[in-house]
Amino acid sequence: MDGAAELVFCVNGRKVIEKNVDPETMLLPYLRKKLQLTGTKYGCGGGGCGACTVMISRYNPITKRIRHYPANACLLPICSLHGAAVTTVEGVGSTKARIHPVQERIAKCHGTQCGFCTPGMVMSIYTLLRNHPEPTLDQLTDALGGNLCRCTGYRPIIDACKTFCKTSGCCQSKENGVCCLDQGINELPEFEEGNKTSPKLFSEEEFLPLDPTQELIFPPELMIMAEKQPQRTRVFVGDRMTWISPVTLKELLEAKVKYPQAPIVMGNTSVGPEVKFKGAFHPVIISPDCIEELSVVNHADDGLTLGAGLSLAQVKEILAEVIQKLPEEKTQTYHALLKHLGTLAGCQIRNMASLGGHIVSRHLDSDLNPLLAVGNCTLNLLSKEGERQIPLNEQFLTKCPSADLKPGEILVSVNIPYSRKWEFVSAFRQAQRQQNALAIVNSGMRVFFGAGGGIIRELSIAYGGVGPTTICAKNSCQKLIGRPWNEEMLDAACRLILDEVSLPGWAPGGKVEFKRTLVISFFFKFYLKVSQILKTMDPVRYPGLADKYESALEDLHSRNHWGTSKYQDVDPKQLPQDPIGRPIMHLSGIKHTTGEAIYCDDMPVLDGELFLAFVTSSRAHAEIVSIDLSEALSLPGVVDIVTEEDLRGVNSFGLLGEPEKLLETQEVFCVGQLVCAVVADSEVQAKRAAKRVKIVYQDLEPVILTIEEAIRHHSFFHGERKLEYGNVDEAFKVVDQILEGEIHMGGQEHFYMETQSMLAVPKGEDQEMDVYVSSQFPKYIQDIVAATLKVPANKIMCHVKRVGGAFGGKVTKTGIMAAITAFAANKHGRPVRCILERGEDMLITGGRHPYLGKYKVRMMNMYKEIDQTPYKQEIDATNLTQCWKECMATSSYSLRKVAVEKFNSENYWKKKGLAMVPLKFPVGVLSTAAAQAAALVHIYLDGSVLVTHGGIEMGQGVHTKMIQVASRELRMPMSNVHLRGTSTETVPNANVSGGSVVADLNGLAVKDACQTLLKRLEPIISKNPKGTWKDWAQAAFDESISLSATGYFRGYESHMNWETGEGHPFEYFVFGAACSEVEIDCLTGAHKNIRTDIVMDIGHSINPALDVGQIEGAFIQGMGLYTIEELKYSPQGVLYTRGPDQYKIPAVSDVPTELHVSFLPPSQNSNTLYSSKGLGEPGVFLGCSVFFAIHDAVRAARQERGLLGPLKLDSPLTPEKIRMACEDKFTKMIPRDEPGSYVPWNIPV
């Protein structure tokens, strides 16, 4: 072994040599903090979001080939990178050198909003293009499967990437063998004559071509190193951990003998999350490097042998090749494995994770182990004692010592036998989301009939997700041997399996009845599938299943996307340089794609900087008996722990309503409440110490976790509000029909991609402090910090450059955390940074709360043209009716309704649903004062302009719109106007950025400032009309005319009288309609979003590209809210869903296969900014069209099954709810638990 190892790798072509590397360091913090390459972002730290995607390139000196693959830097130990080349977004392109076509196209196709996910997106597509310069659409969606975006709704990103495909224009749905474009089936009716529409939001013609020869080459130095250097085991010794990288099998075995407890880290996708999230610690890690034997691919007579070190992505490629070459009867297991490899995690994880790591980890939800087990695979083991083979069977999977690896043993390879004639293997899985989501239940099933007699000779069934590891239904299978493959066998099998694979009501993960149903529904699918094959093989002997039932067999996948956006072109008379109404790219778009856009945590570490980590309550309601800080304080690097004691007199602050305590050390009211804060020299030290703070609790009653419990305990927020329209009681007496019921909606996590971030910097003079924070409300931050530090607001300045997504989640809690951070900074006179991890963020911050609504309605009509709201505000709903009609037409609702019904009558196990919803979204903030806005515009002597206003750029493009406004008003090109960010120093007392009105209000203020300036300058301009802005600015200066102006908008007139229930709280309404079509799988609860058409009345759009983006992004977020986003709490009130692994926001595969957005031609002028409308939030509601479409499909299924009664389905309409509502013989067959007879794993909140 080489004791003094040096770690050598390259980043963006530059060599990095680390002499004293700490093996605990992951690539992400190394890039961000050590190399100051902050383009690579932190979004979750667990491989689940893709924000940290980089490209890894490795040279294989034996094959002489270079492999490029995407990887999650958050899970990549830097010690594993010896000899590798890392490419980050900075290495792909930059505004300083040249931007790469991927970057250009994502930006110009409007694929960025807040931009925080963008570098990861760029890296995923860049890597794909390195391997496939003209990818297929399947490859593209596959490549994006591991990247989450909370803002855009993905459609523009897909559009951008499609420009690299050969077949970018087509929907790729080759139904009936004909493309949609050829058939004209998807043609959308044009708007009425006279309304010019401009269907393209970008122009492909101007894109830079992709030139693979321009890419960074693999560093020749690394190639030489791999070829020439004698390879020896490298050892890296850190403070707490030693990393051993053997380079030969012999050395690997020696290391394993020496450290039998040390894990063998390959992809680190299993060990890494355990260390990170479950507190596992390994003093020694063995990580084999390029050991040839671990990468074997051997085709033998009896099957395929695959090296344990091959990545899952490589296994996928190999299997795809093999099934092309071999007859189908031999490749049954390979087909099944490939199916699961298509949905297992995202592309990054599949490229990092190894086959061996996957098998040996034996995760309960492993997708491959059930298949490998039923496929009779064997494991080739090696130790110093020699080779040995063991079967990958139930004993191995349950870690039975006699069937497991011995301490000194390693897994070298896996034999996957060929299937035989009359042998069939299938894979099944159902997850909360189609892609990149662990299975709720998965399964591998195999049957062998021998010489075609239709009698079961062998049967193997294994399940994941239903026990602590993969479970084999061995006894059931044994009992079914010898039976013919018919309905009686199916019935017997279901009963046997349910008995054997039994799940207690309290089983971890919850969804117990759903899991039980899936277990037999999968078997039914297998039964049908095999019956169908038997029918094709021998139609006489096996008449098979009715056509109607065949629908059970196909999986629902929406992979190839197609979208259109229609908006109205500007008036031809509008000046060409006037940007209002034009689809201008987000002005930070390119910087988002190059990683040059700076977010709070991208700011360089300052001298003497400290890090602050919070300690939070682990109880839902308890008295804190004692807090012991001593152990935490004794750890190296710990500087202080801020407690309630320190904040005496300033420990509470009220924004709205009752003041909230900053820290709580007496009585806690929820899990995640802030108790104290550790301040240390580094993030690692602060977090380690935070875990050592010992709190003793005394539980208190009541523990209120649900709305129902709150009602029971009379725990209400004050100020009940009621609106009545007419005489309600009388009306109910006379109507023919009353509809009454209850609706429950689950809460939603904001899931902004940038977690809560703040940096407080004391200025060292006059108690001044700068607070840099990711917040929607700098004025509030300023106020709460000033109050906490007991200084006037003029000493505290809050600065926000941009926010990586907020959605309402960066207001109150952000302020509290910023105040505590600032307190620590002030106390120690040193900068303090606080960046929450994803899990902490989800635990500490609130979200959209759940709703319980009780209703009783007497009519279900839409507003008439001129009408009144229940609070007696007049409303002109002409455009609502117009949107509805337009949406009916563009979606061909009536025709498609007939088609859906026809489909439903022909398919028993799949149903389609179609639903349309209208939207009336009131815009306004309930009081005039809350809608005031201000701006400050300076003209400099060189003629350039600087604009500032009170709004926050959080992805919605407000700064872009403000520059458009300044450009129109000052009649100067947008390139002449700059905006640096938002600060309490330039615009004081600004209102919160939210409520869809940021551009509306601030735009009027910017307009006002610009008009003031222009008025002042008009005499000068008219004296020299051909002059430049430089000339005019100089002339104004010479004449002592101020070149700086504030602009102001006092707010929309609005009022509301809750006593009388009357008012005019809103300035205007956004109208819209959406029609969605879905298909559901009644056996699994899966659903596919087939098509959505949205028509919105947005007035005169200031920027159609940004507005389409807002609508689509909101729609997809709403779709998540109503279908898959599900918060899970323990009966003790602990949030389980604390990251992208457990909480599923929509991914690229959830976007409707067809998504059409169009704007109603502007018809009304208003006193809003250029008659535009605010659009940030309205689209969220339209997501419920998907909910109702699923509802429609479920209703169709139930109707066919004779269930005609009312159907109540709560939101979110998850696979679990869909499946359980599609009642059938399987849902009837499962055992049900008596409520109250067990403590469930989670409670419905």
Ligand SMILES: Cc1cc2nc3c(=O)[nH]c(=O)nc-3n(C[C@H](O)[C@H](O)[C@H](O)COP(=O)(O)OP(=O)(O)OC[C@H]3O[C@@H](n4cnc5c(N)ncnc54)[C@H](O)[C@@H]3O)c2cc1C
């Ligand atoms: C975000 C995310 C999403 C995921 N999604 C899915 C999913 O949808 N479906 C699914 O099935 N899985 C999923 N996984 C799990 C993933 O498949 C496994 O983590 C992965 O396969 C483990 O491989 P690895 O090489 O990274 O293992 P490592 O973490 O490197 O090692 C894991 C274990 O295997 C042992 N080991 C590794 N190689 C050998 C060897 N040659 N001999 C002996 N022991 C060995 C190690 O000692 C260690 O204990 C996901 C993981 C993540 C992080």
Ligand code: FES
């Ligand atoms: S930060 Fe690495 S995947 Fe989320």
Ligand code: FES
């Ligand atoms: S742009 Fe994708 S997360 Fe904001």
